[in-house]
Amino acid sequence: MHQANGWTATGLRWQDGAPLLTASEGRQRHDRPLTDGLAVAWRISGPRRCTGAHTERGHRPCPHHATVQPEGTTSQCPSCQNADRGLQLARDRILDDGRDYRLYLAWFAPGLLKVGLTAEERGTVRLLEQAALAWTFIARGPLPAVRRAELALAHARLARERIPAAAKYPAWWQLPAPAERRAALTAARTRAHRLLAEQGHEQLEPLPDHPVTDQVELFGLTGGAPDRYQQVTSLADGARLAGRLRRPIGGHLFLDRxxxxxxxxxxxxxxGWTLHAEPDGPGCAGLTLLTRARPEAEQDALF
Structure with missing residues (x-):
């Protein structure tokens, strides 16, 4: 590793149930395991550059070596966004690619249920990436049929197509018991199968007996999130991150400092930022932070 030049973070991915921070050093790409308790000390330098696109042939570096905005979660230039296979699917620019897909329900909190699809060859990675606390597959089939079913369940208001990250955080403080999570998801799956059967989605193969998977323990949330923490809302050139990691939750990291x-x-x-390992450097600095705190439990009136 060329620590003098640093390495560029290109994303967090899950492989065999383990989180990996992907990075590039020149033309070489590396996976860096993000283990529970790992000590990190990074200095961040810019400019922030486009992370390229994921295509049918794998990852493609940005041909323009373009710079992107330092704020926000988007780290692709417009050209790479247009070429990215995942974004093409999300924007319905790929109508059928010959692959089999699975339709899923993902549970994030009471009343917060998502319906989505994922290529069968990806297994359960999609459910790990988006920090689904519990999930189940409900059907499989070609992309057009699975997409129609996804829209049908969303239009019926059984589940949402998209849930922003900010809506997921509050649930981490106080989760219902595992049996309650499983019961809620199982009931939603039953309603989904009934609705799809009534509408006659013949090209779908229902998966009525697929088990419910709970990922709360995997994400280290059995005890909930910290009572108080600070959310990083933006980074800047020269910022520093230092501390000890907890288990990643989808694409999110808790860092104890x-x-x-x-x-x-x-x-x-x-x-898109270049990270430099500086174990002897100062602590965290140059971060824009938002303090979050567990809401106080409501108390009964005394009179």
């Missing part, structure tokens, strides 16, 4: 409240970092903010 000795000199303040824990930090919550959406790793999409990190992508």
């Amino acid at each position: 000795p000199d303040g409240l824990p930090l919550l970092l959406d790793t999409r903010l990190l992508t």
